[in-house]
Amino acid sequence: MAEQSQTVEVDARRLLCPMPVIRLQDAISELTIGDMVKITCTDPGVKSDIPAWCNINKHSLLNIEDQQYEIIITVRKENDD
Amino acid sequence: MTRKAAALISGGLDSLLAAKVIQQQGIHVEGINFFTGFCVEGHTHAIRKKDKAKPKRNNALWVAEQLGIKLHIIDIVEGYKDIVINPKHGYGANLNPCLDCKIFMVQKAHEWIQKKGFDFLITGEVIGQRPMSQRKETMPIISDESGADDLLLRPLCAKNLPPTKAEIEGWVNRDELHGLSGRSRKPQMALAKQFGFEDYAQPAGGCCFLTDENYSVKLQDLWANRGEKKYDLDDIMLLKVGRHIRPEKSYKIIIAREEGENRFLSGYKKQFQSIKTISHAGPLALIEGAELNDEQIQLACAIIARFSKGKNEDSIELTFSRAGGEPQTKHVKPLAAHEIPESWYLV
Ligand code: SF4
Numbered sequence: 361m362a363e364q365s366q367t368v369e370v371d372a373r374r375l376l377c378p379m380p381v382i383r384l385q386d387a388i389s390e391l392t393i394g395d396m397v398k399i400t401c402t403d404p405g406v407k408s409d410i411p412a413w414c415n416i417n418k419h420s421l422l423n424i425e426d427q428q429y430e431i432i433i434t435v436r437k438e439n440d441d
Numbered sequence: 442m443t444r445k446a447a448a449l450i451s452g453g454l455d456s457l458l459a460a461k462v463i464q465q466q467g468i469h470v471e472g473i474n475f476f477t478g479f480c481v482e483g484h485t486h487a488i489r490k491k492d493k494a495k496p497k498r499n500n501a502l503w504v505a506e507q508l509g510i511k512l513h514i515i516d517i518v519e520g521y522k523d524i525v526i527n528p529k530h531g532y533g534a535n536l537n538p539c540l541d542c543k544i545f546m547v548q549k550a551h552e553w554i555q556k557k558g559f560d561f562l563i564t565g566e567v568i569g570q571r572p573m574s575q576r577k578e579t580m581p582i583i584s585d586e587s588g589a590d591d592l593l594l595r596p597l598c599a600k601n602l603p604p605t606k607a608e609i610e611g612w613v614n615r616d617e618l619h620g621l622s623g624r625s626r627k628p629q630m631a632l633a634k635q636f637g638f639e640d641y642a643q644p645a646g647g648c649c650f651l652t653d654e655n656y657s658v659k660l661q662d663l664w665a666n667r668g669e670k671k672y673d674l675d676d677i678m679l680l681k682v683g684r685h686i687r688p689e690k691s692y693k694i695i696i697a698r699e700e701g702e703n704r705f706l707s708g709y710k711k712q713f714q715s716i717k718t719i720s721h722a723g724p725l726a727l728i729e730g731a732e733l734n735d736e737q738i739q740l741a742c743a744i745i746a747r748f749s750k751g752k753n754e755d756s757i758e759l760t761f762s763r764a765g766g767e768p769q770t771k772h773v774k775p776l777a778a779h780e781i782p783e784s785w786y787l788v
Contacts, residue, residue, distance in 0.1 A: 378499055382476060408499075416512055417511055
């Protein structure tokens, strides 16, 4: 039976771009395909940087939740490259 | 067999063009971008509201998107400290250690290609483009001291340099590389047009804050007053934000200039002493340095009051908090402009 996918939470609050992207990249590299990262950020720059990073590295951007002070983004790992 | 090259991507036009030239020769290219902590990218734009009108993007990611390549962002903050603190080849006009920086980045990229099984490295360097790091004499220094040697190819000026392994082995056709030199940006702009690139970034001074005079003054002040040439990531982030006033050697006040900076600085209240105006709208300020005594707290409050809406009042209320501590209420008369000596302002 296939293993259940897991979701890892990453706290990137207070970090300025590109640090949240680096945290996401590092978290993704530790996971297996199908796993997810839910990253919480405060720098609004992530709303353009994380989608761009997902696009070029071919991972799926599942959700961007834009709260008043925090932005929570969920990404699914799609490849091991 | 498809050969693989790693391109150092700064986010500027030259690295975009260099990668494109090599991609066009059928080489698989992936990008590497180094995060040193001093990068101009994002940070201040994210903090300061006044920049909100400008499109905010990370140029290295944008470049990778234009090229359709992967981008690996590598955190070199720790290892880079030694480059900033002790550059073997010295500093440029400000605290920018460009030549050592280039050598270090190429060295790290060389290690990366060895680990990942890539064949060679490319950079967007052009002979004569920058006075310190991009000269005919510095090109071999970068190749040698980084250990990359002939695995380092500079597609934009390759024809002015001895052939590298990628050319000798026929992985790339030297005839289709370029022979740019000098300070002019026109050839790059023409090449960009030819490739159909628009809206690319054109950093004026350099790719990082260390080329900025005001920033360098603040970093030098930090070192001078700490008595040692050291920094951590928070230090160098905070040098990018706020108005910096140093009444004494032992401490400095960092005063937010607007709402975005207020918000950014409030994230540091657990690590730093802080002061906030209460009776009148005003900035949040952090105290960097030693624990303040009562007299220093009064002075710091009076300085910060000067930057509040109550600057002309006889008394205003503020709170002072130790790092992570409870706020203590203070009442002070704001200092008049002339009571804050010019010499206290760090640029
Ligand atoms: S401007 Fe900054 S990042 Fe660019 S080469 Fe010089 S020191 Fe390095």
